[in-house]
Amino acid sequence: MTTPIIGWESSDPVPENHQFNRYLQAKNGRLHFEDLDLANLFLEGDQQGFSRIMPSPLEIVYLPLIGRQIAFMNQVFADVSAELGYNGRFHYTYASKANAAEEVIRSTLKAGAHHEMSSAVDVDIARIMVQRGLLTPERMVICNGFKPSGSPYIRNLISLKNDHDNLIPVIEDLAEIPDLLNSGKPFNVGLRAKSYGHNTSLQEMDDANSRFGLDSKSLWKAADYIQAAPNLTLTLFHNMVGSQLTDKDAFVSYLKPGIELYAQLRQRHPSLSIFNFGGGMPVAMTLDFDFDYHAFARLLLTTLQETCARYNVPEPDVMGEFGRYTTSEHGAHLFKIIATKDNNSDLPWYIIDGSIMSSFPDSWALSEHFIVLPLTHLDKPFQQVHLGGITCDSDDVYPPKPSHAPLYLPVETDGLYIGFFSIGAYQEMLGGAGGSKHCVVAEAMELIIDREENVGTKQGQNASTESSRSGRYQFTILPGQTASDVLSNLGYD
Numbered sequence: 483m484t485t486p487i488i489g490w491e492s493s494d495p496v497p498e499n500h501q502f503n504r505y506l507q508a509k510n511g512r513l514h515f516e517d518l519d520l521a522n523l524f525l526e527g528d529q530q531g532f533s534r535i536m537p538s539p540l541e542i543v544y545l546p547l548i549g550r551q552i553a554f555m556n557q558v559f560a561d562v563s564a565e566l567g568y569n570g571r572f573h574y575t576y577a578s579k580a581n582a583a584e585e586v587i588r589s590t591l592k593a594g595a596h597h598e599m600s601s602a603v604d605v606d607i608a609r610i611m612v613q614r615g616l617l618t619p620e621r622m623v624i625c626n627g628f629k630p631s632g633s634p635y636i637r638n639l640i641s642l643k644n645d646h647d648n649l650i651p652v653i654e655d656l657a658e659i660p661d662l663l664n665s666g667k668p669f670n671v672g673l674r675a676k677s678y679g680h681n682t683s684l685q686e687m688d689d690a691n692s693r694f695g696l697d698s699k700s701l702w703k704a705a706d707y708i709q710a711a712p713n714l715t716l717t718l719f720h721n722m723v724g725s726q727l728t729d730k731d732a733f734v735s736y737l738k739p740g741i742e743l744y745a746q747l748r749q750r751h752p753s754l755s756i757f758n759f760g761g762g763m764p765v766a767m768t769l770d771f772d773f774d775y776h777a778f779a780r781l782l783l784t785t786l787q788e789t790c791a792r793y794n795v796p797e798p799d800v801m802g803e804f805g806r807y808t809t810s811e812h813g814a815h816l817f818k819i820i821a822t823k824d825n826n827s828d829l830p831w832y833i834i835d836g837s838i839m840s841s842f843p844d845s846w847a848l849s850e851h852f853i854v855l856p857l858t859h860l861d862k863p864f865q866q867v868h869l870g871g872i873t874c875d876s877d878d879v880y881p882p883k884p885s886h887a888p889l890y891l892p893v894e895t896d897g898l899y900i901g902f903f904s905i906g907a908y909q910e911m912l913g914g915a916g917g918s919k920h921c922v923v924a925e926a927m928e929l930i931i932d933r934e935e936n937v938g939t940k941q942g943q944n945a946s947t948e949s950s951r952s953g954r955y956q957f958t959i960l961p962g963q964t965a966s967d968v969l970s971n972l973g974y975d
């Protein structure tokens with residue numbers, strides 16, 4: 483099994499101008515995030531119009547990458563649709579569960595994305611965005627998640643219909659239909675197929691051990707029930723099969739039974755017009771990531787074309803709910819190395835001034851890998867090390883425990899800062915924003931960076947082929963937690 487590339491893999495210094503990925507580059511021994519010298523935030527301040535010296539640890543939220551991800555995927559589907567003469571439209575939808583921070587939702591809406599939600603409080607977020615004029619009437623809001631009869635979620639959702647007409651509740655369970663029917667309001671609705679998982683036949687889908695969606699028998703029943711309801715219209719078929727699916731052939735083959743079912747349902751229910759493949763679109767979380775988005779789109783659209791032709795039904799609009807893909811890369815978390823320890827271990831330990839496990843829960847819970855690079859001393863020799871968090875938990879380490887991915891950092895540790903990159907999806911939501919953390923470690927300050935972009939049209943996804951970007955940076959600081967915030971959280975008022 484190959485190990486993912488999580489950083490610099492050599493004892494040699496990093497060559498000047500080495501480009502790690504499309505936004506991280508070595509310059510003058512320092513790591514640059516596009517035009518930002520990250521170490522400068524701690525050392526000298528004064529760059530790109532920002533003059534404050536920041537404390538470590540520090541969370542970075544780099545908003546321009548969000549809009550670019552959305553623009554890139556829209557372009558991919560536009561290119562491939564034109565090439566294939568595909569008749570349906572493509573709808574980019576942001577899956578807000580990946581990161582529900584205000585600045586993130588604002589950025590996805592400004593970039594033209596539709597919106598996906600999954601809980602009662604999510605409805606309040608949508609309502610706020612409608613009131614601010616960002617969630618505009620033509621945007622679809624896809625309402626996933628369990629919404630049992632009488633629950634706060636379904637009640638809040640039905641009331642949101644007064645503020646925003648373009649809502650599509652997606653039925654997870656037959657018992658969710660009566661509240662919508664009894665509301666008397668006209669709803670377009672979706673049906674979620676029981677497809678979460680790597681199934682390659684309808685039988686496997688029906689037999690899967692999954693709490694999501696409806697098996698095929700219940701789907702047909704729900705579709706008929708909706709057809710008979712005077713105020714409900716079946717519009718969307720939801721068919722999510724997984725997350726971070728890096729094998730495009732497998733991704734589409736898991737979708738095939740659902741596509742077949744879509745076409746069959748479409749024959750009986752002509753109002754059905756959107757095939758929603760849900761999440762799963764992968765994104766670079768390590769440096770060896772390689773995924774051909776055009777090839778994926780081509781395979782998906784040709785499969786839809788071929789299947790719909792066989793059933794003699796029109797090609798549907800295609801929707802994806804992009805969570806990780808939208809927000810992973812805009813987030814980084816910077817730390818200082820505050821101690822080193824040999825401790826007779828196979829490799830030296832470098833200790834950071836924060837917690838790995840509570841900042842990036844997926845690294846210890848799922849052994850997920852993220853990119854780790856030094857911000858300083860890139861032009862000096864490196865050595866292989868283990869990273870340890872400041873908590874007393876034996877799992878607060880990186881690389882994650884079973885991993886064999888080597889991590890090299892500079893031998894020189896005086897003034898050594900490091901960054902974890904591509905941590906913007908799910909990590910903060912799972913670790914909890916603003917709560918009390920493991921070993922009562924306080925939450926870091928956050929620096930939100932935006933840029934009025936003046937971007938050329940050529941967007942390179944895997945290489946540094948982007949055309950020049952310019953525009954003024956804007957910086958916003960969100961305070962971290964103070965000791966008294968943490969204490970009062972825990973009842974020590």
Ligand SMILES: Cc1ncc(COP(=O)(O)O)c(C=O)c1O
Nearest residue numbers: 577725726761762803804805806
């Ligand atoms: C219904 C639904 N849609 C979309 C997503 C987003 O998935 P991803 O982050 O893989 O894009 C999820 C994630 O769990 C989901 O449950």
